Amino acid sequence: MILNSLYYIGQMTIFAVAKVKYFYEVSVKLVFPISIISFFINSQSHNHKTKINLNGKTIQDLQKTGIAFDHGTYIPGVSFTGIFSHEELEKLSSQGFQTEIILDQILSPRQSPVSCDPKISNTPNYPLPLNYPYGSMGGFPTLQEMNENLDLMHELYPKLISQRKPIGNFRTFNNHTIDVIKISDNPNVLEEDEPEILYTGLHHAREPLSMSQLLYYMWYLLENYEYNPEIRTLVDSRALYFVPCINPDGYEYNEQTNPDGEGYWRKNRNPNFDGIGSDLNRNYGYQWGFNNNGSSNNGTSDVFRGESSFSEVETRAIKYLCEQHEFKIALNYHTFGNLLIIPWGYSNVSTQDSSQFNALAQLFTQHNHFTVGTSFNTLNYEVNGVSDDWMYGDTKTKNKIFAFTPEVGPSFWPNRVDILPLNKSTQFMNVMAAWNAGAYADLEDFSPTNLNTDAGTLNLLVKRSGIENANINILCTSNFSGLVFDTNPIDMYVDAGNSKMTDINYHFNSTPNIGDSIELSFKITTGNFSKTLVVKKLYVGKPIWSESCENINQWYAPSNNPFVLSNKNFTSSPSSYTDSPGSNLIPNRKYKLKTVFPIDLTRAKNAYLSFNAAWDLDIEGDFAQIQVSADGDNFDPVCGKYSVAGGAFQDLNNPVYTGLQKQWVSEWINLDKYKGKSIYLQIIMNTNQSEFPHDGFYIDDLKVFSTSLTNSSDLNTEIISLYPQPARHQIFIHTRGSIDCTRLQLETLDGKNVRANCQGSSNEYRIDVSNLNSGVYCLKYYTQSGHREVHKVIIQ
Known part of the structure; x- marks a missing residue:
């Protein structure tokens, strides 16, 4: 039976x-x-x-x-x-x-982030290399296809890339070698005077993107060496080492079980006392087996750490390779999550080089916006026996290596159509890692996008992230001959992992026209690296509206959860607006400020909003927004230089401010969508139920500029005038011409209606205010034609 x-x-x-x-x-x-x-x-x-x-x-x-x-x-x-x-x-x-x-049946579809405006992005482009291999395993190369492709690289570019060579005499359980490849101008010579960097992939067998993006990078370097001066200088001045597949046994096993892709074996294939395989990224010797939370002593577990540290051939091979070289930086690629993880992994503590790690990480993720942090910061728990902890922490038999773990993409086996953009997402990170193995410094412009005076100061942040020490030189130029830099060039030194704000004073020998675009160039040189930062400034004259954040008289502030003044963190004395002065954010709150009076853009050819801001918000759920409305009721969020697409627990795919930006930045927002209208501004801040403390959102010095009008006195579109101001007993409203009033409202700043009538002649109206408390009120006037005006009223 x-x-x-x-x-x-x-x-x-x-x-x-x-x-x-x-x-x-x-x-x-x-x-x-x-x-x-x-x-x-x-x-x-x-x-x-x-x-x-x-x-x-x-x-x-x-x-x-x-x-x-x-x-x-x-x-x-x-x-x-x-x-x-x-x-x-x-x-x-x-x-x-x-x-x-x-x-069911695997793989959530990848959801592409929404960009506010691709025109404001300067993300480098890394076109698909001609020889990049889409493989037969769900779009990824099999082990054999990968090796054939590496051999083709050497065949086509023998003067730039070495043959793949086994690391030492190490052989895996299935008798595979673990191969290393070098790219440099002298690939077959040990270049002791050049900074060395290590790239690895496939610690975990089910993460093929960790390997494919390295093949993409290698082909990009080889194919562009002859035509791209930056790539030529990079390859000539660095020694780049690649181990695309640390775990050949596990990767080959996934091919055997799932030849079309989506095999989910993680470990190597070396039998253990209770099953098969060890997690190679739990087998490194630094703090190996620190506890059973960050790894497992169970042989059947996917995170089994091995029977002892470096018990596995694969990790011993990487150990040997690191001991034979002086790698300055290592990128140990994994998937997935769009994260960049830094040490320590074994414990929720920072390294003594945390400022250097963070400086590098922020640069690496400048364009792909990966979340940066330790394992605990990004995954909410510790891991032990990992590659990065050992590479950085163990200096007994080798030098200190600044090691990172990028977790790329949305899944282990992304759809074939997503492989290209995911490969591209890491290329800036790869290039920057190579540069930073030597001398490297970057520039960021913290100045307003507008120039509106005859003389001023530009604020440039110099960020030193490169491992090697070198002086820094900055040369300033402009395409407008009437602009003169007072000091030029500028020489300086910045400690590793640190930043220094440098003030560059300028003046105009001749004044530009309002609306002129002026191009400024700042060339930074350190060691054999140089880069030119080009910024465009708009000469806009004086603002037509401004808010110095000394009080909230121009704003509606709800009685519950209002923005308030902060006299401890601001860019111009005495205060800024914030949500929670003197304390951390309160969970599950919604803060709001809305302008009482409209800002007139009816005659604007172009219009812009600028402000200074700083924030410390939970990146998963907290967010701030700047919103604009043409009617005072329906508000839309607007995009700026520093806004990002909101996540699932925020305003999904709409522009928000979130994460960490402790340094004040000068934001610039295009308001051309609203030209020809009067607008209202709204600031909102929403908090979630994060258990971690965050400081909140600060904003200061808001200004609206127009390229057609220099100040608000040039506007003459209002049809009513008020007197007396301040008022004690009555307010008289006079209209230009005979215009029928349909509604006349006097409101408190929190929106409460205290008077509403249109009593009077066709061009003269009167409101009794004798019984109202002293203070600032808002008068709203409506006509039959749909015209609406809002005015400030002061009652004594």
Whole structure:
């Protein structure tokens, strides 16, 4: 009976393999047989995007299950969402966790971020190299295809890239070598005078993008060496080493089980005392086995750390390679999450070089906007025995290496159509890592986008992130001959990992026309690196509207959760606006300020809003916005230089300010959409339920500029005038011409209506204010033609 049943199931299995569509239909109807069928069809079970309801439990409680939780979305005490196998879901269920499958059969589709305005982006372009290989495994190269492609590189560019060579005499369990390749102007010579950098991929076998983006980078360097002066200088002055596949056994196993891609084996294939494989990125020697939260001593676990530190051939090979060289920087690529992780991993503490790590990380992620932080900062838990901790922390047999872990993309196996943009997303990071292995410094313009005086000061932030010491030189030029720099060039020195603001004074020998665009160039040179920062400034004259943030008389401020004055953090004395002065953000609050009186852009050819801002907000849920309305009721968020697309727990895909920006920045927003109208401004700040403290949002010195009008006295579109000002008993409203009033409202600054009538002649109206409290009020006037005006009224 049992044999007959097994035979029958075997027959079903053969049929299911031959008729895949039928297999999915059967899988809905049958329960017991399907688990056996799936075993014969595929030794790796289907994986599922799943939400785990934590109900107050912690990430440490999850880690005790022995499952890998280093990829996914974690909301402390609420949920963890990631991709899990059927066996892992059963293990979670057996240990009391409630799970909910969000998307069966793997892979949430990648959602592209919405950019405010691509015209304001200066993201470098890295075109698809001619020889880049789309492979046969879901668009990724197999192990053999990867090796063939590396061999082709050497065949075509033997003077720039070495042959792939085994690291030492190391052989994996399946007898594979672990190969290293060098790109330089002398690829077959040890260049001790050139800074060395290491790039690695495929620590984890199910992360092919970690390898493919390196192939993309290597081909880009080789194919552009002859034509791109920057690439030529980079390759000539650096020694770049690549280990695209640290885990050939595991990667080949995924090809065997899933030849079309989406194989989910993570570890190597070396048998252990209780199963197969060790997690190579838990097997490095620094703080190996620090605890059982950051790695597991269970041989069946996906995060099994190995039987001892460096027990695995693969990690011993990387150790040997690092000991034979003096790598300054290492990028150990993984997927996924769009993160850039820095040490320490084993504990929630910063390194003694945290300022240098953060300076490098902020530069690397300048264009891909990966989230930067330690493992705990980005994943909410620690990991131990990882590559970066050992490369940076162990200096007994090698030098200190500034090692990073980029986690690229939205999933382990992204769709083929997404491979190209994901490969591109890391190329600036790769190039910058190579430059920073030597002398490197960058410039950022913190000056307003506008020039509006005959003389002034430009604020340039000089950021030194390069590992090697060198002096810095800045040469300033302009395309407007009437602009003169008082000191030029500028020589300076900045310590590694630090920044220094330098003030560049200028004056005009001749005055530009209002609306003229002036181009300024700042060439920075340090070591063999040089770069020119080109910025465009608009000469706009004086603002037509301004707010110095000394009081809130021009704003509606709700009685609950208003923005208030801060006299401790501002750009111009005595104060700025903020949400929570003297304390951290209060969770689940909505702060708001709205202008009482409209700003007239009816005669503007072009219009701009500028302000200074600084913020410390939870990047997952807190956000601030600047909003604009043409009617005072319906507001839209507007894009600036520093706004980003809102995330799932913010205003999704709309421009927001979030994350950390402690240094005050000068924001610039184009208001051309609203020219020909009168506008209202609104500042909002929303907080979530983050358990981590954040300071909040600060804003100061708001100004509106127009290229057609120099000040508000040039405007003559108002049809009413008020007198007396201030008023004690009555306000008289006089209109120009005979205009029918349909509504006349006097409101408090919080929007409460205290008077409403249109009593009077066709061009003279009167409001009794004798019983009102002293203060500032808002008068709104409406006509039959739809005209609307808002005026400030002061009552004594």
